[in-house]
Amino acid sequence: MKRKLLLESIISHAAIIVLCFVWMLPIIWVILTSFRATPGVASPTFVPQSFTLQNYITLFFPTGAQAYYIMFGRWMLNTVGVALLNMVASTLFILCTAYALSRFRFKTRKTILNVALVLGMFPGFMAMIAVYLILNMLGLINQPLALFIVYSATSALGFYVSKGYFETIPIDLDEAAMIDGASQFQIFTKIILPLTKPIVVYTALTSFMTPWMDFILASMILRTPEQKTVAVGLYGMIMENADLFNNFTVFAAGCVIVAFPIVLMYVLLQRFIIEGISAGAVKG
Amino acid sequence: MTQGGFFARFWFKFTRPFVYLTKYRGIFSSASKRGKAAIIMSTICFGLGDILINRWIKPLVKVLLMILFVYYMAAVGYRFLNGSLVFSGLNMAFYHIVITIGFVYAHLYGLFKTLSYVETKNFVTPAWFIKLKGHVALWLKAKRDYSRLWKESPFVDRLALLSPFVAMGLYQIFRKRPIKGLLLLAIEASFIVYMLMTGIYDIVDFFLLNTEFRPSTLNLVYGFVAFVIIAVFLVVYIRNIKMVTIYVKDKLYKIKPMLAELKELTDHRLYVSLLTVPVIGVLIFTIVPLLFMISIAFTGYQGASLNFEWTGLASFGNLILVQDNLSTLLSVIRWTLIWAFFATFTNYFGGILLASLINKKIIKLKKLWRTIFIITMATPQFVSLLIMYQMFGTQGPINQFLINIGLIDTGINFWGVQWQARLLVILVNMWIGIPYLMVLTSGILMNIPKDLYEAATVDGASRTQQFFKITMPYMLYVTGPLLVTGFISNINNFNVIYLLTQGRPYGVGLINAGGTDILITWLYQLTRTHRMYNMSAAIGIIIFIMSATFSLLVYRQTASYKREGELR
Numbered sequence: 113m114k115r116k117l118l119l120e121s122i123i124s125h126a127a128i129i130v131l132c133f134v135w136m137l138p139i140i141w142v143i144l145t146s147f148r149a150t151p152g153v154a155s156p157t158f159v160p161q162s163f164t165l166q167n168y169i170t171l172f173f174p175t176g177a178q179a180y181y182i183m184f185g186r187w188m189l190n191t192v193g194v195a196l197l198n199m200v201a202s203t204l205f206i207l208c209t210a211y212a213l214s215r216f217r218f219k220t221r222k223t224i225l226n227v228a229l230v231l232g233m234f235p236g237f238m239a240m241i242a243v244y245l246i247l248n249m250l251g252l253i254n255q256p257l258a259l260f261i262v263y264s265a266t267s268a269l270g271f272y273v274s275k276g277y278f279e280t281i282p283i284d285l286d287e288a289a290m291i292d293g294a295s296q297f298q299i300f301t302k303i304i305l306p307l308t309k310p311i312v313v314y315t316a317l318t319s320f321m322t323p324w325m326d327f328i329l330a331s332m333i334l335r336t337p338e339q340k341t342v343a344v345g346l347y348g349m350i351m352e353n354a355d356l357f358n359n360f361t362v363f364a365a366g367c368v369i370v371a372f373p374i375v376l377m378y379v380l381l382q383r384f385i386i387e388g389i390s391a392g393a394v395k396g
Numbered sequence: 397m398t399q400g401g402f403f404a405r406f407w408f409k410f411t412r413p414f415v416y417l418t419k420y421r422g423i424f425s426s427a428s429k430r431g432k433a434a435i436i437m438s439t440i441c442f443g444l445g446d447i448l449i450n451r452w453i454k455p456l457v458k459v460l461l462m463i464l465f466v467y468y469m470a471a472v473g474y475r476f477l478n479g480s481l482v483f484s485g486l487n488m489a490f491y492h493i494v495i496t497i498g499f500v501y502a503h504l505y506g507l508f509k510t511l512s513y514v515e516t517k518n519f520v521t522p523a524w525f526i527k528l529k530g531h532v533a534l535w536l537k538a539k540r541d542y543s544r545l546w547k548e549s550p551f552v553d554r555l556a557l558l559s560p561f562v563a564m565g566l567y568q569i570f571r572k573r574p575i576k577g578l579l580l581l582a583i584e585a586s587f588i589v590y591m592l593m594t595g596i597y598d599i600v601d602f603f604l605l606n607t608e609f610r611p612s613t614l615n616l617v618y619g620f621v622a623f624v625i626i627a628v629f630l631v632v633y634i635r636n637i638k639m640v641t642i643y644v645k646d647k648l649y650k651i652k653p654m655l656a657e658l659k660e661l662t663d664h665r666l667y668v669s670l671l672t673v674p675v676i677g678v679l680i681f682t683i684v685p686l687l688f689m690i691s692i693a694f695t696g697y698q699g700a701s702l703n704f705e706w707t708g709l710a711s712f713g714n715l716i717l718v719q720d721n722l723s724t725l726l727s728v729i730r731w732t733l734i735w736a737f738f739a740t741f742t743n744y745f746g747g748i749l750l751a752s753l754i755n756k757k758i759i760k761l762k763k764l765w766r767t768i769f770i771i772t773m774a775t776p777q778f779v780s781l782l783i784m785y786q787m788f789g790t791q792g793p794i795n796q797f798l799i800n801i802g803l804i805d806t807g808i809n810f811w812g813v814q815w816q817a818r819l820l821v822i823l824v825n826m827w828i829g830i831p832y833l834m835v836l837t838s839g840i841l842m843n844i845p846k847d848l849y850e851a852a853t854v855d856g857a858s859r860t861q862q863f864f865k866i867t868m869p870y871m872l873y874v875t876g877p878l879l880v881t882g883f884i885s886n887i888n889n890f891n892v893i894y895l896l897t898q899g900r901p902y903g904v905g906l907i908n909a910g911g912t913d914i915l916i917t918w919l920y921q922l923t924r925t926h927r928m929y930n931m932s933a934a935i936g937i938i939i940f941i942m943s944a945t946f947s948l949l950v951y952r953q954t955a956s957y958k959r960e961g962e963l964r
Contacts, residue, residue: 121758128753128765135772135827138783141793154791156800205674212667224671231682233943235888235916238936239685241692241929245617246685265677297662300670324776328890328920343778347895350782360786367779378774379767389832390839 142371146364152357167365178358181337184366187345190256194323194341197260202267202319207312210274211300215286228269237328244332254335262329263322270318277311277391278304314388317381324374342370413501413508423515431514438510442503445510449519458506465499491726545645553644560640564633567640568651575654580636587629598622605695611702616691620684693933700927711930715938724906724918725935729942731818732914735893736886739825740879746826747833748871751841752863754834766838769831777828781895784824785811812901814911821912825892836878837871844870880950884943893917915939 141158146167148160174182213221243262244253252258281304289299305312323330323341330344337345346366349359378385416423424435430448438445442465443458476492513519546557559566565580602619605612643649652660661669693711696704715721754765772780786792788810795807811817844867852862893899894917899910908926909918915935922932 117758124753124756124759128759131750131753132765132768135769135831138780138787138827139772139775141787142779142783152791153786153789154796155793156796158793158797205677208670209674212670216667218667224675227683230944231678231686233884233940233947234686235890235919235936235939237890237916238689238919238933238939239682241923242617242685242688243681245613245688246680249614249617262681265681268674268678269682295663296666300666321776325778325891327778327895343776347778347782350786364783367783371775371779374776375771375774378770382767382770385770386835386839389836 142364142367145361146368148361148364151361153360167361168369170362171365171369174362177355178362182345182349182359182362183337183340184342184345184369186338187340187342188369190339191323191341191343194256194260194263195320198263198267198322199316199320201260201264202322203312203316205264205268206271206274206315206319207305209268210271210278211304213271214275214278215283215296215300215304228271231269240329240332243329247333253333254339256334256339256341258333259323259326259330259341263319263326267319273388273391274308274311274315277308280391281307310384310387311391313381313384314391317377317385318388321374324370342366346370413504416508416511417504419515420511423511427514430519431517434510434514435507438507442499443506443509446506446513449510449513451522452525461499461502465495468495542641545641549644556644557641560633560637564636567643571643571651573651573653576651576657579654580632583629583632587625590625594618595622595625606703606705612695612697612704613702616688616695617684620687620691624679624684689933689936692929693937695930697929698927698931707930711934715931715934720907724909725938727906728909728913728915728918729938731912732887732916735818735822735914736883736889738822739829739886739889739892740882742822742826743829743833744879744882746830748837748841748867750830750834751837752867755838755841766835769834772827773831773835777891778895780828781824781892784827785896788820811897814901814904817897817901817912821893821896824896825889828892837875840871840874841867880947884947887914887939887943888916889914890916890920894920915942 144158144160145155147163147165148155149162149164149166150160170178171182171184213225247253247258247262250258252261285303285307286299289303294302324343326341327343327347330341331347334340334344337348340348346363349363349366350356420435424432427435434445434448436445437448441459442462443455444462446455446458473492473496476489546554549557556567556570559570563581564584565577567577568574568580569577598615598618599622601607601609601615602622605615607615643651694706694708696707696710698704715725750769753759754762754769759765788794790807790809792807794810795804798804799807810820848866849862852866857865893912893914897910897912899913899917899921901911904911906913908922908928910921913921916939919932919935919939922928922935
């Protein structure tokens with residue numbers, strides 16, 4: 113029996129190590145490539161023969177032709193700015209919507225829920241041409257600010273996870289507070305929000321991530337190199353320009369710089385992320 | 397879960413129409429006149445008889461389907477069979493047979509429904525109709541009450557009753573609530589000014605569409621903005637009429653001062669203040685744009701010209717009736733469904749398997765393994781997708797590895813062959829999605845009661861048996877809706893396809909579409925590269941219809957749908 117257990121343990125551990133290897137492989141490759149001295153995608157060996165920091169330097173201080181389209185510092189600033197603004201506004205909107213729909217019973221509640229459900233069935237960027245036109249009317253084309261406006265204005269539709277989480281907080285708490293004379297606003301801010309800290313953190317985190325991940329809208333609105341976000345900028349470095357050969361290792365360096373803080377945040381805030389994701393799962 | 401296996405239930409449901417066919421004569425002879433008529437009608441036309449059994453919407457849809465089917469048969473269907481009409485690259489005779497069998501079965505199923513209603517005398521009026529009747533009755537009563545109030549009122553009160561129709565807020569000012577009254581008056585005044593200045597013209601231009609003063613696209617946007625403003629104003633206007641009527645009817649009813657009403661907004665009407673800004677945002681940046689795009693599908697918006705006309709259903713016709721377009725549409729839809737199916741299920745089961753592997757009792761360093769997968773999850777999708785594309789490229793490390801171990805001489809172009817590219821897309825999607833599903837299912841896995849497993853072990857069930865008999869059914873029960881939402885979001889999964897392949901390889905016999913294009917990326921290509929805005933809007937509507945039917949069919953069966961509303 114003991115030998116059987118040992119065997120099972122060895123097999124399970126071997127399986128998990130192989131899986132981890134498969135999953136880490138692309139990441140390891142990017143990191144190695146970002147330090148590689150020879151340019152281009154192709155490299156005779158997986159581990160580069162010589163290492164350099166030049167790619168990171170080129171990223172921030174490009175020279176020659178690259179100086180015209182690589183503006184990584186600006187891209188980072190744009191993205192961080194939009195991300196921070198969006199984090200505040202979207203979190204506020206999502207939590208307000210979710211709270212109103214989970215705690216109050218009013219005439220148009222069912223309608224709002226149904227409309228949100230139907231809106232979710234339309235392909236996301238179908239409306240984007242019209243969004244472009246509206247932003248054009250407002251004179252916001254080719255400005256990162258436009259991204260913040262669109263992200264936060266449409267964020268409320270992502271209320272489902274938080275709504276489900278609010279519903280797990282027993283209504284007795286509200287009633288007790290009401291008897292003590294608290295207004296609904298006080299109940300929301302002083303009682304419910306502190307109790308739902310994980311979902312607040314999770315919502316803030318996902319809102320912060322939106323501008324880092326979004327590609328379609330950003331690529332449509334942002335045109336000139338100095339206005340791009342990192343997603344659009346990095347994509348342009350290896351896709352629209354033909355100079356894949358010279359750009360690729362620099363691109364890899366950019367990927368590492370973008371991914372590093374995000375990964376760090378995920379690892380540090382693991383608890384909240386796991387809680388948030390599983391809250392979204394048990395809607396059924 | 398207790399009513400036997402999934403397949404047993406499915407088989408039972410599937411064969412029911414045939415079982416009922418054998419009872420046809422018995423039910424028919426014992427039915428009432430109305431029942432007999434319903435059965436005859438359902439025999440002739442798909443679902444028609446249900447109208448006699450107090451059902452309206454479904455029969456209407458079914459009759460519409462019947463008309464479509466008959467039209468299809470008369471127009472093209474038979475020509476597929478004898479081979480006089482061939483679509484490039486598609487075995488249309490096969491599609492035709494599938495459609496015909498499907499329709500015949502659907503007809504039988506409709507007949508069975510009618511028969512079972514007649515047999516059980518289940519002529520129940522549906523809930524929504526009772527609700528509608530209630531609304532109408534309430535409305536009639538309100539109308540009666542209003543006319544009685546009018547007759548009984550003295551002249552001054554009649555003036556008061558009339559005032560909100562003419563000018564909002566007059567009555568409130570008269571009753572010494574000047575701030576409120578002036579506010580309402582200002583709303584009405586600005587609405588009238590807006591309508592006279594631009595509103596009316598916006599609406600006229602919306603219908604004319606092709607005007608010289610400004611591009612048709614702007615006509616559409618301004619038109620919808622005008623519609624929204626009018627709708628919002630009407631809501632305020634009608635509410636005000638209602639309120640004034642109540643004030644006049646019941647003199648003791650105090651009009652709340654502005655301050656009290658503002659204070660309510662932080663208390664039991666808090667939801668209004670919470671929802672206002674988000675709803676306005678969604679209205680401007682989601683609903684108006686969507687309405688715009690839906691209407692684009694019915695116009696001739698194509699190419700660089702911003703001036704176009706209403707063209708009705710022409711772009712749908714163009715999509716379905718032009719042979720090459722239809723064959724592209726069908727093959728893209730087919731790949732979209734295959735992709736969504738595999739992407740959803742591989743991730744779902746992969747995630748559960750991985751989670752149960754990590755959560756095994758004997759596994760050491762659980763936290764480390766989980767963190768590693770969280771790292772891959774946290775890597776921004778566009779980074780990992782662009783990297784994956786290069787990894788499998790002709791010069792990428794995968795090919796390099798194969799060359800180094802001497803398996804091949806020159807790099808294989810993985811993305812150049814349709815089936816390879818498709819397989820890779822699904823595999824890469826597993827890489828992206830499984831860690832997420834792992835995190836998602838871990839918590840639920842740990843909630844499965846441990847004694848279930850202990851009991852199974854005592855009974856001598858193997859690990860594999862336990863997985864399929866305990867873990868999977870439990871997970872499916874709890875996270876079933878997730879499969880539905882996952883399927884729909886994969887139908888719309890733009891990022892994975894576009895950032896990996898941009899729809900490549902091209903030149904596989906499709907019009908403006910590549911070998912891995914799903915509907916949504918095809919839509920994107922048509923918009924960005926080919927500027928066929930009306931066609932892409934039509935495709936968008938088709939995507940909507942697909943996901944809407946699918947989720948309606950499945951969602952209504954799930955517990956969460958049935959439970960919503962009984963929460964409290």
